[in-house]
Amino acid sequence: MPETNLLLVDDLRENLVALEALVRGSGRRVFSARGGEEALSLMLEHPFALAIVDVQMPSMDGFELAELMRGTERTRHIPIVFVTAAGRELNYAFRGYETGAVDFLYKPLDPVAVRSKVDVFVDLYRQRQELLRMQEQLERAVKMRDDFLSMVSHELRNPLNALYLQAQLRQRMAAKGQPPDLAAFQKMVSRDEHQIRSMIRLLDDLLDISRARTGRLAMSPSEMDLALAARRAVEAVHDQARTAGVQISVEAPAAMGFVGDEFRLEQVVLNLLTNALRYGRGQPVAVRLRTEGREALLSVRDQGPGVPAAEQERIFQQFERGSTGGQVAGLGLGLFISRQIVEAHGGRLELRSDPGDGAEFTLRLPLPAAGA
Incomplete structure (x- = not known):
């Protein structure tokens, strides 16, 4: 959870130091201001859970600061607790509540009372922020x-x-x-x-x-030929590629033994090829299968606009599609499902792309141990 900000406003440094010692705590960040102008500047830069303001300050007293705070949307909802050394007979509290104060503290300060009041406002602020976060999540879920x-x-x-x-x-x-x-x-x-x-x-x-x-994506591993699965996926999009005028090249060994779910892995390659045809702007697509150490690397590379760095993780989420392809078909599920399938095989699905230089998706799959 982000830190909760508290603002202390007093023209005397020693008062600020003493008050900060009382209110500091875990997960709190304390800001100090020596006057109203400095306080307003801080409030325009940071959100605050509470402002503890001394009433009697030169140039701008606490009441004037409170009135200015209530006149600005960004600061009007910050709770204000006034601190004063004046006696209760001056009836400062009535004027303070008129300007929007939520409480009054009289000097000399009672440390227990100060801490308990600050704790209440910090808890209220955090609960309010959590409610706002939940509301944003709900609104996003409804939009999705x-x-x-x-x-x-x-x-x-x-x-x-x-x-x-x-x-x-x-x-x-x-x-x-x-x-x-x-x-x-x-x-x-x-x-x-x-x-x-x-x-x-x-x-x-x-x-x-x-x-x-729900973690129930079914897998049926068996001995299979990874090279054959890649060629079958290419054959499955042959008509689509021909209609789009796209040439698909395949560089792969004659065969590559593997243990995995043949249907699911072919589904991954098919998803990647479909995306390459959608986003590749009619340019050639290259499929390459090779080994590197104890891994099989199966890559699909297009020559489209590429994927910006800021989007390279987002497009693997549910219902997300790249922004560089304009209006394209699909629900934005292919990459999410593909990553789940590859990870279920103990592998990784990686993306390497620079804007304007196409995109290359690579399946890294662990090969079975010799003699297994």
């Missing part, structure tokens, strides 16, 4: 929910609209009694399958995100 529902609706609407239009077209053909053109019919079926696969993948991502958050 709304954004998520909007994205899901958008991602489902496109393939559903395409399927609906295809169905309408076939219905009109049937109503006219037209014999189906075999080539055109096969093309329609192929488009239908593509849209259905898109929706299935979207639903699978939603299920995966739920499983990952």
